[in-house]
Amino acid sequence: MSVRGAYELQLAELKKEVLHMGEEVMETFSQSIDILRKNHRDAIAPLLQKDEKINEMELSIHDQVTLMIARQQPVATDLRMTIVALKVASDLERIGDLTVDILKATKRLIQGANELELMMLNEMADIALQMVKEAMEAYHEGDLLHAQQVASIDDVVDKKYKQFIKMLFTSTKDVAMEQAIQLAFIGRYVERVADHATNIAEWVIYEKNGQHLDLN
Numbered sequence: 001m002s003v004r005g006a007y008e009l010q011l012a013e014l015k016k017e018v019l020h021m022g023e024e025v026m027e028t029f030s031q032s033i034d035i036l037r038k039n040h041r042d043a044i045a046p047l048l049q050k051d052e053k054i055n056e057m058e059l060s061i062h063d064q065v066t067l068m069i070a071r072q073q074p075v076a077t078d079l080r081m082t083i084v085a086l087k088v089a090s091d092l093e094r095i096g097d098l099t100v101d102i103l104k105a106t107k108r109l110i111q112g113a114n115e116l117e118l119m120m121l122n123e124m125a126d127i128a129l130q131m132v133k134e135a136m137e138a139y140h141e142g143d144l145l146h147a148q149q150v151a152s153i154d155d156v157v158d159k160k161y162k163q164f165i166k167m168l169f170t171s172t173k174d175v176a177m178e179q180a181i182q183l184a185f186i187g188r189y190v191e192r193v194a195d196h197a198t199n200i201a202e203w204v205i206y207e208k209n210g211q212h213l214d215l216n
Contacts, residue, residue, distance in 0.1 A: 039112035054096040084207040131197035147201040157194040
């Protein structure tokens, strides 16, 4: 096999690992929201342990990129592909951290969220998760249009987050302030997940045409 052929295989394997990391992150995020919805606090500790695996995956990708750049000294498109793999992995790792934050805030809740609070948080989380899925699909396919569409959805999450905060602090007469604060944190963490999905979409665009766009 030629040197070029071997390098292309390395690039393909690198992208495969980033996509696998994305699957792990999305599954964990989805499970954290399910724990919140069902108030299954016993499931928090086991899920928290999965964050170590996600961190290890990010470090592995970082090491691979470092070695590929050192050994192959890629330029132009190849260099962008390796850098973007590293950046996407970094955003995924941050989503993993935000999932941990959601779990910890859920554990601190005095009681489970009420029906309205859960409905609004679920709506936000569903959209944020869909954004991550579509951003990763855009990364997999190198689809610029798909990446741009992901960013357009972020405004919906921002709007729902503002509505959630307004509702939370205008209807907490019978709810402890600490409860409202933890729910507000959870809403903020979900909103940040959507921001990182937008970041991934921006990296897809950079990989394809070298342009740094702020889609937020």
